[in-house]
Amino acid sequence: MKPAPLDYAAPTSLTEAVTLLSDGDRDCIVIAGGQSLMPMLNMRLARPDLLVDLSRIADLDYIRDDGATLAIGAMTTKRAVEHSAVVAERQPLLHAATCLVGHPQIRNRGTVGGSLAHADPAAEYPAVAVATDSEMRVLGPAGERRIGAADFFVGYLTTALAPGEVIVEVIVPVLGAGTGWGLAEFSRRHGDFAIAGAAVTVELDSDRCCSQVRIVLFGVAATPVRLAQVEDLLRGEAPEGDFYRRAGEAVSEALDQPLSDVQASADYRRHLAGVLSRRGLAEAVGRAAERAGRSRP
Amino acid sequence: MSKAQIHVTVNGTVYEAAVEPRLTLADFLRGDLNLTGTHVGCEHGVCGACTVLVDGRAVRSCLMLAVQADGREIATVESLAASDGRLHPIQEAFAEEHGLQCGFCTPGFLLAVHELLDHNPDPTEELIRDVLGGQLCRCTGYQSILRAVHLAAAKVRAVRTADAHA
Amino acid sequence: MAIEIPNRLEDLPVEELRWVGRHVRRREDPSLLTGRTEFIDDVVLPGMLHCAILRSPFPHARITGIDATQAEAAPGVTAVVTGADAQLWCNPARTAPEGWGTLCLATDKVRYVGEPVAAVAASSRYLAEDALELIEVDYEPLDPVVDPFAAMDPESPLVIEDKGTNVMLQRVFTWGEVDRALAEAAQVFTESFRWNRLGANPTETFGAVCAWDPLTLDLTVHGSIQSPSSFGLGRAADLGIPSNKVNVKSHPHGGSFGGKGGARGATIACLLSRKADGKPVKWIEDRTEYLTAGGSQAWDRHYEASLAVDEDARVTALAVTLVDDLGATGEGFGAISAAKPLAAFTGPYTIPVARYDLTLVATNKVPASPYRGMGPPPHFFVLEQMMDIAARGLAIDPAEFRRRNFIPPDQFPYTIPSGNEYDSGSYEEVLDSALDLAGYEELRKLQAEARTEGRIVGVGVASAIEPGVFDWNAYAIVGMPQTGVPEGATVSVDITGMITVRVGFALEGQGQYTLVSQLVADYFAVEMDAVRVVQLDTQSAPPSFGPGGSRLGVAISGAVLGACRRLAEKLAAVAAGLLRAEPDEIELRDGRFRVKGRPGSEMGVAQLAGTMLARSDLLPPDIDPRPEATHVWTAPGRTAADEEGRAKSYLTAAQAVHVVMVEIDPDTGFVEIVKYALADDCGTRLNPVVVEGQTEGSVAQGIGAALFEEYVYDDRAQPLTTTFMDYLTPTVNDVPALDKAVVVTPSPFTPLGAKGCGEGAIHTTPAAVMCAVNDALAPLGVMAREVPASPHRVWELLRRSEGPS
Ligand SMILES: Cc1cc2nc3c(=O)[nH]c(=O)nc-3n(C[C@H](O)[C@H](O)[C@H](O)COP(=O)(O)OP(=O)(O)OC[C@H]3O[C@@H](n4cnc5c(N)ncnc54)[C@H](O)[C@@H]3O)c2cc1C
Numbered sequence A: 001m002k003p004a005p006l007d008y009a010a011p012t013s014l015t016e017a018v019t020l021l022s023d024g025d026r027d028c029i030v031i032a033g034g035q036s037l038m039p040m041l042n043m044r045l046a047r048p049d050l051l052v053d054l055s056r057i058a059d060l061d062y063i064r065d066d067g068a069t070l071a072i073g074a075m076t077t078k079r080a081v082e083h084s085a086v087v088a089e090r091q092p093l094l095h096a097a098t099c100l101v102g103h104p105q106i107r108n109r110g111t112v113g114g115s116l117a118h119a120d121p122a123a124e125y126p127a128v129a130v131a132t133d134s135e136m137r138v139l140g141p142a143g144e145r146r147i148g149a150a151d152f153f154v155g156y157l158t159t160a161l162a163p164g165e166v167i168v169e170v171i172v173p174v175l176g177a178g179t180g181w182g183l184a185e186f187s188r189r190h191g192d193f194a195i196a197g198a199a200v201t202v203e204l205d206s207d208r209c210c211s212q213v214r215i216v217l218f219g220v221a222a223t224p225v226r227l228a229q230v231e232d233l234l235r236g237e238a239p240e241g242d243f244y245r246r247a248g249e250a251v252s253e254a255l256d257q258p259l260s261d262v263q264a265s266a267d268y269r270r271h272l273a274g275v276l277s278r279r280g281l282a283e284a285v286g287r288a289a290e291r292a293g294r295s296r297p
Numbered sequence B: 001m002s003k004a005q006i007h008v009t010v011n012g013t014v015y016e017a018a019v020e021p022r023l024t025l026a027d028f029l030r031g032d033l034n035l036t037g038t039h040v041g042c043e044h045g046v047c048g049a050c051t052v053l054v055d056g057r058a059v060r061s062c063l064m065l066a067v068q069a070d071g072r073e074i075a076t077v078e079s080l081a082a083s084d085g086r087l088h089p090i091q092e093a094f095a096e097e098h099g100l101q102c103g104f105c106t107p108g109f110l111l112a113v114h115e116l117l118d119h120n121p122d123p124t125e126e127l128i129r130d131v132l133g134g135q136l137c138r139c140t141g142y143q144s145i146l147r148a149v150h151l152a153a154a155k156v157r158a159v160r161t162a163d164a165h166a
Numbered sequence C: 001m002a003i004e005i006p007n008r009l010e011d012l013p014v015e016e017l018r019w020v021g022r023h024v025r026r027r028e029d030p031s032l033l034t035g036r037t038e039f040i041d042d043v044v045l046p047g048m049l050h051c052a053i054l055r056s057p058f059p060h061a062r063i064t065g066i067d068a069t070q071a072e073a074a075p076g077v078t079a080v081v082t083g084a085d086a087q088l089w090c091n092p093a094r095t096a097p098e099g100w101g102t103l104c105l106a107t108d109k110v111r112y113v114g115e116p117v118a119a120v121a122a123s124s125r126y127l128a129e130d131a132l133e134l135i136e137v138d139y140e141p142l143d144p145v146v147d148p149f150a151a152m153d154p155e156s157p158l159v160i161e162d163k164g165t166n167v168m169l170q171r172v173f174t175w176g177e178v179d180r181a182l183a184e185a186a187q188v189f190t191e192s193f194r195w196n197r198l199g200a201n202p203t204e205t206f207g208a209v210c211a212w213d214p215l216t217l218d219l220t221v222h223g224s225i226q227s228p229s230s231f232g233l234g235r236a237a238d239l240g241i242p243s244n245k246v247n248v249k250s251h252p253h254g255g256s257f258g259g260k261g262g263a264r265g266a267t268i269a270c271l272l273s274r275k276a277d278g279k280p281v282k283w284i285e286d287r288t289e290y291l292t293a294g295g296s297q298a299w300d301r302h303y304e305a306s307l308a309v310d311e312d313a314r315v316t317a318l319a320v321t322l323v324d325d326l327g328a329t330g331e332g333f334g335a336i337s338a339a340k341p342l343a344a345f346t347g348p349y350t351i352p353v354a355r356y357d358l359t360l361v362a363t364n365k366v367p368a369s370p371y372r373g374m375g376p377p378p379h380f381f382v383l384e385q386m387m388d389i390a391a392r393g394l395a396i397d398p399a400e401f402r403r404r405n406f407i408p409p410d411q412f413p414y415t416i417p418s419g420n421e422y423d424s425g426s427y428e429e430v431l432d433s434a435l436d437l438a439g440y441e442e443l444r445k446l447q448a449e450a451r452t453e454g455r456i457v458g459v460g461v462a463s464a465i466e467p468g469v470f471d472w473n474a475y476a477i478v479g480m481p482q483t484g485v486p487e488g489a490t491v492s493v494d495i496t497g498m499i500t501v502r503v504g505f506a507l508e509g510q511g512q513y514t515l516v517s518q519l520v521a522d523y524f525a526v527e528m529d530a531v532r533v534v535q536l537d538t539q540s541a542p543p544s545f546g547p548g549g550s551r552l553g554v555a556i557s558g559a560v561l562g563a564c565r566r567l568a569e570k571l572a573a574v575a576a577g578l579l580r581a582e583p584d585e586i587e588l589r590d591g592r593f594r595v596k597g598r599p600g601s602e603m604g605v606a607q608l609a610g611t612m613l614a615r616s617d618l619l620p621p622d623i624d625p626r627p628e629a630t631h632v633w634t635a636p637g638r639t640a641a642d643e644e645g646r647a648k649s650y651l652t653a654a655q656a657v658h659v660v661m662v663e664i665d666p667d668t669g670f671v672e673i674v675k676y677a678l679a680d681d682c683g684t685r686l687n688p689v690v691v692e693g694q695t696e697g698s699v700a701q702g703i704g705a706a707l708f709e710e711y712v713y714d715d716r717a718q719p720l721t722t723t724f725m726d727y728l729t730p731t732v733n734d735v736p737a738l739d740k741a742v743v744v745t746p747s748p749f750t751p752l753g754a755k756g757c758g759e760g761a762i763h764t765t766p767a768a769v770m771c772a773v774n775d776a777l778a779p780l781g782v783m784a785r786e787v788p789a790s791p792h793r794v795w796e797l798l799r800r801s802e803g804p805s
């Protein structure tokens, strides 16, 4: 269980990194924290010719409060996010998700950019990116562009990144003043990848009805799943009575062919998706109500 | 696949070495530096036996390449006890509470706990469990390790208080 | 020559014990805590090469060609071996049952995913793995044998064609008039169960460094080897060399639990060494190799059981049918796990008659191996579920039902229908301790309240026996007919009175060198630090089997106390000569050899040893002048198995009662353990802290078995759990705090009255957890018949139930 032969480069600038990655003759990939890539290298499931390590590039490790958004450098570790008071306050959903990623020993090295680029179906970050309408700022041979999370995750471990492109930064809108959030996941052991999970945001109007609902599932399909039809169904409803039960059932029903594996059959995942959406919604509604209460004079 | 020159400080000693880029940090420490106290139990990041400190942070040495350690400071289990053989308070606590049986997982636990107590010598149970959750032990059933970590925290606090008074 | 070994703590020759029976800090810890202990992967020998093994991607395929020429020419490569080399130099592996072995490298066909096909020795593991990629193997896939029931169909493809069947063994053992008991019973309860494959997964995998001289055929093996002597015999047989050519040195290992069976890998490393002109070849199994095809997978079982009960709620018969899927060959000795339940077939109960209908089947999965407990844990899972089913059927409290059927204290030694004898016990006392500790009444109240709130809460009470100190005769029914398992120790004193004990086994976590030091220090009234324990290789060590079958604590105590006794006799004879007394006038007390009734006339150990070493001319004639003695201990009174497999096999019978409360999440099926209390009796506790550690670790493994761990194969026999992300062992967050109570009923038959306790709680934990799960599910009209009760399985049950979901 040892990596196949490879070359290694640790560029000190992004342009250099992009140039290295754009060598069409060789299979060149980025290594960030290595917490997903290294197991694949050790098992020889990944066998690049060249590893381009982003860790020597200055200024990819930051969390910046830009008012309506947070800008987070791609090489920022999850540890830094976890310990960031700004993130905890301004985007608590991202903060909560961070604490569910593996263990401190993993979060010490695993990066924000890495989790988004790796696009593991069971990972928290891609779902949170979709739930928060985050954008990836990426740089490639053709220059810089921004990709919205909704367009970024295109398949199993696959993103919209073009060859040679790297994530430079993720731009995460802060949680709206009246928005409540919820995050529910199910795994068999604390710190494991989720068997299924749901990231939820809710806004309540003055009548305590849902003016905005967003539910993004992870662990159930190749990419994060946003169920617009369920969101439509719930919008305008008052979150009381059998609201949560109906929401959960609607999620389960709306899911098309959930994943099936050793830990969970498709049916079980379908069921869990409903349960976790329900739990996430309840959390989100609770927090939305609390925030609304707080913002009222 | 040319070799890369690296410059690392391990347990306070500076090493210059030429390494194959694919060499893992775990294999470098164990094979090239003969620091075999760092153990390898899974090579995919789950068991935690290979945990070392890189710039003070507990990380998996099986999930890092030796080249990536260039310019960094590394601490392994060999650095914990004093040169006169006196055990570190965390090691003492593990011995007192029978926090190890076969001892294969132990170096990883010690370093993970070391980082934890370095930053917070009075951690909550939840925090302790978050850290220990990333380390597998097949022998002890963890109860004695939990006791050892609480004891270690008390010892570390006592040392700090003593140092503060001195 | 028989020698008397003290059976009680009071029999040791000191006024007051300073070490034995006390919480003693382990002497092995400083070296482990500082990373100094030399584990097998830390061993570096001059000229050493590294081995990597090419493994089959197919569960069942014919090999139509292998081309290794490119690999032979690859950078750093010294040797490549394939099945052709194995044919030249190896014998098929020894197996139980006999005749179900193959060569260490596949020749004509592969029989499981991960089966070794070729191997490379190179200057580094990296280069060896590179070279593997250059070996070309042509396979012609065959239909795999996956399901053991389908495997028994005469039309099924055959795993080993020569055998003409996939049935390795089919026998029915009947102990007493079972049919009559079933016919006459007030009620008979019958149920079927499934225990899925799981395994040891010590944190360190298996490893070995082998050097086989092509000229002399001398073979040296270093390894993380549980039993160096048997391992040596195994390699001698595999490689067709006389056993005295093999020298095995075991290294401290990172846990074993029976799951260090890397025999094939070691044999392959031997072949590579021979081909590499005798250079040492290191093979370290990596975790994916271990999970895919290592010596770890155990207990892949399909059960049906019947329990007969009379009007007084006494169990009158137990009948168990077991179909055990042993995988492709018998080389892992997984079969002994099907035999060992005979040592405690009827558990702690007075069940008078029993039947065991046993079928061992070959399939295209990894050959089964031992795992902690060696077979009884699944058996007790079944027996204890049956006890609960009967208790529910009779509307009796499950604790009360067990109490009624316990073997009473005055009936020991007690012979069970399957032939083994239990040494001693006080089962009701243990039950009461556990119930008290758990607050059983209170738990039942809490449960009743929870149920009114619609929560799914259950309480399990289970009891099991841990047979201790194994003997080969226990496994006679699967073809291991020997009796006698030796353990030896040599105790010697140097001229300054420092004591060295030489043993043949390596450390693996149970603190045995500490135990040895405790015993010797108290025997001769010295400090623990005055005793050093040294491990020797098989060519120099006293006869030794090592740990396994919950034996070593007891066996090494016997060996050490015997050696101390012999040494004391020798020293007494010397003292008699020097003090001009008769040897029988000399007594050892508190480290002094005194002439009885002659105060002041005495000598110390150091003085006597010094005299022996320096002035042998002063010694009485016929005295061997070395101040040392060896004793080899075997369990006394073991008997050969009769035609129904009945034997006095295991020497001791520890007993435990566990009380567990669980709550099941109706949404997810997740089982949470909310309370865990246990009481156990394993006789005298020589180092209580170590015994407790064994219990805590074993409970964790038992919880893993009940709720988490499972080797999963798909319906084409492809393994799906080949990483630690898929094979889930418990973490700190999955093991509850334990309340523990201790009962001590010393064994009348063993050194100091200790009982085997190393395998411990795993005998009881899975049963207890599953009893709790089923107690929770009972009102919903469903039963968890399958282990592990993982969330998706429990959720399926909830879905089918009439209750809340
Ligand atoms: C024991 C364990 C438990 C874990 N548990 C969880 C969990 O519960 N939830 C979870 O989400 N994750 C989990 N992980 C994965 C972990 O979070 C990884 O850190 C993360 O998935 C990848 O981040 P990284 O920085 O380590 O990326 P790397 O492993 O270095 O890279 C991953 C992939 O992303 C690419 N990449 C990295 N950075 C960039 C970039 N800036 N631009 C373009 N491409 C890039 C790489 O080329 C590679 O293909 C776990 C890992 C381990 C070992």
Ligand code: FES
Pocket (backbone or CB within 6 Å): B039, B040, B041, B042, B043, B044, B045, B046, B047, B048, B049, B050, B051, B060, B061, B062, B063
């Ligand atoms: S060896 Fe690195 S985590 Fe297991």
Ligand code: FES
Pocket (backbone or CB within 6 Å): B099, B100, B101, B102, B103, B104, B105, B106, B136, B137, B138, B139, B140, C203, C254, C255, C509
């Ligand atoms: S002490 Fe053996 S694995 Fe932890």
